[in-house]
Amino acid sequence: MKSLLKALKRCAVAGAAALAVVSLQPVSSAQAAPAPVVGGTRAAQGEFPFMVRLSMGCGGALYTQQIVLTAAHCVGRTGANTSITATAGVVDLQSSSRIQVRSTYVYRAPGYNGDGKDWALIKLAQPINLPTLKIATTTQYNTGTFTVAGWGAASEGGSQQRYLLKATVPFVSDATCRSYSGYGGLIANEEICAGYTAGGVDTCQGDSGGPMFRRDSANQWIQVGIVSWGIGCARPNAPGVYTEVSTFASAIASAAAGL
Structure with a gap:
């Protein structure tokens, strides 16, 4: 079932764009996704050279x-x-x-x-x-605020973007992620979730394979996830799921x- 759900979101399409960041606490139902919504804002030339x-x-x-x-x-x-x-x-x-x-x-x-x-x-x-872009080798950075960038669709079912977009989404615990419809098959230690309960900010079709990253203790970018799957794009109670890089x-x- 989960493999079918993946086709609804990250699988490679002729698109490229939404993004994400993670807060230090699990997302609460009271949290509202900040602007911008799916598609994010345009990245500056050289901002993410990797x-x-x-x-x-x-x-x-x-x-x-x-x-x-x-x-x-x-x-x-x-x-x-x-x-x-x-x-x-x-x-x-x-x-x-x-x-x-x-x-x-x-x-x-x-x-x-x-x-x-x-x-x-x-x-x-x-x-x-x-x-x-260096990758995380421990779970130390598997929390907090994550950034995601890509050229994928700026809306569910949308088309590829010409310009690189960026966005931020908060960390979602395995337990919370599994509680959402369609996410019961989340594989602990191999996958990590990020997104807002209210939706609005997310990765989307064409962002598959892109990095989810954050700053490390030396303020350098470090990759903690790989855009993998999810249900739709930026839907409420449907976070993005990312490969947990440190595991591999x-x-x-x-x-x-x-x-």
């Missing part, structure tokens, strides 16, 4: 300058793959200064079957000389080292 747009309609982040971390459901099987184009270095996908590099290989999380383990790596034909940090590092 952001990558993938040609199949997903997002991603530079794990290294030659490897993109994205969602498993965005790619096919592990193996050689030269069909994906990664666009980076710009907030405007039509900018003449955009950097575009083809893929050479895809590594999909072992055992991925549509539920959990939603991560993958894409090796590029050449490095992109831009800052990378060792596996990601090992896989990357072998690419």
